[in-house]
Amino acid sequence: MTQTPELLCEVRGHVGFITLNRPKALNALSLGMVRGLLAQLLAWRDDADVLAVAVRGSHKEGVFGHFCAGGDIRFLHQAVQDGNPQVEDFFTEEYTLNHLIFTYPKPYIAFMDGVVMGGGMGISQGASLRIVTEKSKLAMPEALIGLFPDVGGGYFLSRCPGHVGEWLGLAGESLAASEAIAFGLADAYLPAAEQAALWDALGTQGFADGAAAQAFVQSRTQPQGPQAVRDTAAIDRVFALPTVQAIIDTLEAEAASASDSAEWAQQTAAALRKRSPLLLHVVLEQIRRARGMSMAEDLRMERDLVRNCFFQRLGQSETVEGIRALAIDKDQSPRWNPPRIEDVAEADWQAFFTSPWPAHSHPLAALKD
Numbered sequence: 001m002t003q004t005p006e007l008l009c010e011v012r013g014h015v016g017f018i019t020l021n022r023p024k025a026l027n028a029l030s031l032g033m034v035r036g037l038l039a040q041l042l043a044w045r046d047d048a049d050v051l052a053v054a055v056r057g058s059h060k061e062g063v064f065g066h067f068c069a070g071g072d073i074r075f076l077h078q079a080v081q082d083g084n085p086q087v088e089d090f091f092t093e094e095y096t097l098n099h100l101i102f103t104y105p106k107p108y109i110a111f112m113d114g115v116v117m118g119g120g121m122g123i124s125q126g127a128s129l130r131i132v133t134e135k136s137k138l139a140m141p142e143a144l145i146g147l148f149p150d151v152g153g154g155y156f157l158s159r160c161p162g163h164v165g166e167w168l169g170l171a172g173e174s175l176a177a178s179e180a181i182a183f184g185l186a187d188a189y190l191p192a193a194e195q196a197a198l199w200d201a202l203g204t205q206g207f208a209d210g211a212a213a214q215a216f217v218q219s220r221t222q223p224q225g226p227q228a229v230r231d232t233a234a235i236d237r238v239f240a241l242p243t244v245q246a247i248i249d250t251l252e253a254e255a256a257s258a259s260d261s262a263e264w265a266q267q268t269a270a271a272l273r274k275r276s277p278l279l280l281h282v283v284l285e286q287i288r289r290a291r292g293m294s295m296a297e298d299l300r301m302e303r304d305l306v307r308n309c310f311f312q313r314l315g316q317s318e319t320v321e322g323i324r325a326l327a328i329d330k331d332q333s334p335r336w337n338p339p340r341i342e343d344v345a346e347a348d349w350q351a352f353f354t355s356p357w358p359a360h361s362h363p364l365a366a367l368k369d
Contacts, residue, residue: 007036008058012203014051015213016044023060026069029119031090037123038097045105052107052213054202055123056195057114064195067112067136068120073145077323080310091150091306092363094119095299098152099367102126102295107214109202111195112136112186122151125185126295129214131221132177133192138185141172143275146322146334148283150306154290155298160184162232163239169283170239170247171271177225188221234261238268244280248272248341276318276334277341279309281349289353296367303364304355 008019018040020027044050059065071094079087101108101123110127112120116138124130132138140149140157149157149169157165160183167173168183180186190198198220207213238254241247248269255266272280286305290298309319316337325334338344359365 004032004036006030006033007040009036009040011044011050013205014049014207015202016040016047016050016053017199017203018053018055019063020055020057020068023058023065025072026066026115027057027120028069028072029094029123030072030075031086031093034090034094034097038093038100041097041100041104041108045100050106051207051210052109053104054109054111054199054217055127056111056199057120059114063199064111064113064192066114067110067116068123069115070118070120071151073323073327076310077320077328080317080320087310088307088363091303094122094151095303095364096367098122098126099295099299099364102152103369104128107210109214109217111190111199112138112180113192113195118142118149119151121153121156121185125152125156129188129218130186131188131190131195131217132180132186132225133190133195134177134226135192136177136180136186137174138180139172139174140168141174143170143279143283144172144322145326146276146279146318146320146336147309148279148286148302148305150302152295152299152302154286154302155293155295156185158287158291162236164232164235165287166239166284167235167268169287170244170275170280171268172275173271176227178227178229179225181223181225182229188218188223189225190221194220234264238265244272244277244284244341244344247284272341276322276336277338277344278318278336278348280341281344282352285349285353294369296364296369299367300355300362300364301353303362304357305352307356308352308354 006022008021010017057067107128109129110124111131112124113133114135140153142149157169164183177189238250251265251269254261255269322334
């Protein structure tokens with residue numbers, strides 16, 4: 001068993017149970033956690049006695065609570081500052097883990113309680129059963145730190161209905177249970193208070209196979225959450241526009257009008273104006289390219305992007321600056337370069353899509369769907 005302070009794994013009955021155990025950091029993924037998850041899932045994949053896997057986050061006052069708030073951005077910021085090559089290892093191994101989960105041959109059941117953002121989405125979106133609660137809060141807010149929705153975000157956001165994926169990637173909006181299910185980012189609803197009993201029961205049943213284990217869990221969930229689901233007509237209309245400039249221009253024009261969508265447009269435009277102008281362009285292109293990609297192809301593209309985010313513009317990295325402003329100095333005043341959406345040249349964002357590696361030497365060349 002993988003048993004570290006940050007990752008608790010055990011087999012009960014015929015199910016492998018994983019608890020992310022870094023509650024003070026909202027279970028943000030460290031490199032050690034990524035490596036432990038990857039090793040454990042590979043071992044259980046080849047273990048005939050393990051029929052299914054279940055994963056949850058821990059809370060500082062006990063189990064369940066926040067699933068996972070993302071990757072350890074403080075570590076990444078310091079690693080770049082120190083020239084630590086583990087920043088490269090982190091993304092290569094994390095994306096390998098994401099791919100393994102998306103292609104896992106056994107049921108993988110994610111209890112997505114509380115905050116599920118960034119890296120937390122990466123270890124849950126590939127699950128065969130994604131369970132949310134009334135406390136769930138799903139988001140891909142990476143553009144706020146000068147990054148893009150990675151960990152397969154291009155793949156799963158691009159498969160949301162209409163142009164919801166562009167909206168989520170650009171504006172970083174959080175979703176509650178009902179909308180997560182409606183937009184294809186979760187499968188079932190379970191009241192938070194019922195999670196512990198179901199988790200415990202899963203390890204006491206006799207199952208003929210993994211499908212029976214998943215069916216047991218699903219039979220105790222509900223197909224919809226308790227909250228209302230918004231009308232996405234305005235989202236689809238605005239986020240179908242061809243460029244970031246067209247999107248922000250339309251939002252700001254509507255915000256100044258007396259239309260029914262004025263308040264939404266104002267709030268959305270304000271959210272976009274807080275994000276890295278350069279990375280907004282990257283995100284829009286990423287999601288639209290990913291619509292025609294497999295998961296492996298998307299992760300290879302994202303590995304190119306993340307290398308370019310941290311290192312291509314070394315000395316003026318949007319990502320390093322965004323992490324500094326949000327999580328290190330916490331001044332909430334990133335110095336974006338360029339500072340405005342209107343100032344981004346097409347060549348600047350297109351450069352992010354040039355791979356630093358020849359195809360045969362790509363760090364994720366071995367991934368296959």
